Amino acid sequence: MSQPETCLLQNAELAVTVLPAEGGRIASLVSRRSGLEFLTQARVDRTPVAPSLKAAFRDGPCAGIEECLPTIGPCGEETEGGAAPDHGDFWQLGWDVTGTPDRAHLRLQATGFSRPLRFSKELSLEGSTLHIRYRVENLSSLPVSFLYACHPLFAVSEGDRVVLPEEIRELELYYSLGDRLGAPGTAISWPQPVEGIDLRIVGARNAAIAEMLYTDRLQRGRCGLYRAAAGQGLILSFDAAQLPYLGLWLCYGGWPEPGVEPLQYAVALEPTFAPLNTLLGAQRANLSPVLAAGESQEWSIAFQITAPGIQLADFSL
Template identity: 55%
Template sequence: MPSQVHRCILQSDQLVIEVRPREGGRIASLRSLDSGLEFLMQSPRNETIPTPNLNADFRNGPCAGIEECLPTVARCDASTEGGPAPDHGDFWQLPWHVEHMDDCSAILSADGFSRTLRFTKHLLVTGDTLRVEYSVTNIRTTSQSFLYACHPLFAVDEGDLIMLPSDIRSLRLDYSRGNRLGKRGDVISWPVTASGIKLDQAGRADVGHADMFYTERVNRGVCGILRYSTGQILEVLFDPARLPYLGIWLCYGGWPDDATEQLQYAVALEPTTSPHNSLNTAQQAQAAMSLQPGKVFRFAIAFRVRQAPSALLATD
């Protein structure tokens, strides 16, 4: 049975991290001790403990911090190889077992329910960096198909700078609320669209925009957000040999579509195994992962807080 640990607090001399094992093992807070700045969007709800099921809606969970999407992001129906999979995958719904915890590290694990995948993550905070080492193990006797996407919802202020790998010049549009930027599959120039929209600057919280993009294969596994309020950059570092693509979610009060609850104001930079939101679509495009019985897929993602160079701050 999962442990009854509600919160893990990990700390270095520069960062304090809060992990919520019972809430999908999510990283709920990543805060700079130097500036006091919180880098992650906070949940509008009190402690949320979802009941795992195939029909769960991600919007009814915490919808905040750094969560894990496995084996899919978008909900998949029974036509998917391996059967249906829930919205944003299994693991945001599950209580994770705490295998180890001390002042600066924790090891958590959980077993999926739509696929027999065991997901483990080892978090270690040292200095200015939180490093998360992941492993996905196929504990079944037949091969398993999946995609993984990190799902970090980063807090922003209007005008904050969104930084992608330096060689990115265009993105493929996956979704744009009201088709503001076009339709799915359109190629959109980065950082400024053909119509002059500056995608690399965070918009206002009340403009009602929500856009999702994917890169082609990346050569450099680094992206980030410059928070002008403190002059700090939160960098996301990953190995493109393991996570070859990057999803970009820009949400400035444009999700959920209805206005019955608090609208989201966040930017997500999502290292991923596939440039597709749906496992079903990834399978059709031959872009899904396949894991043989007993095999393990390992990768790591690091979150680093550093002071921005003065030259970059001067460009504001």
């Protein structure tokens, strides 16, 4: 059966564009009330990536909501189950649309190449919320471990606000360009790690900042982004019992590296199973889920768009 190049989900509140052939990624999330696009857009001059263990994520779309499984950072042969590619298998693969999609529902699936895992997701619209239900299944006769992170690259402008749960007082630093915030593994205060820096406030496009941080185990799976010019916010919600950690990527012209165009300008709020960037690291910390033969695991994430024209003080999780 031929697969659609583009799938559009739409209701009175949202317009969502999905590209099955490009890793099943969500390429656009637009509020129909304001016209505001909440996701970064891919550059048009890129060459399609051939799926492989050596594929570099920076050569792909690097835009929208992509899926990282069975790892985020690349892993070598010392990893249980063997090597795994940069940002995982599934951003590289074409996904199959299953069932009959309509304007409010879409189901997709793909089978990985570094691990015998089938990954599926079901998208649905309910008012101003995009719901995504995920399922990963072990197709083999042996146990398989994996790591997952949702990878939504949100469009931002200078002065926008990142909003984390009140419980967050400290984050662990995984990476900071030029060690601006310290060395990897440093515990930093949220939201002001040092005097003069407020990590809640989105910096300028050319600020040459790139930082990856992780929360400790969460009690509540909610976070958000407030778009100041439009007075409109996005709330990302998930079950912290299913996805116990949150990764925070702040990139204001600091990736792939200063001087290499196009430079990324985005914030990513990444629900995940472990506060680690690689499957190998998660395995060593005993934080990677393990699926027995034929076993599956499910989880859900929701993206809710607020009404436009609200004040920051009225944007709450």
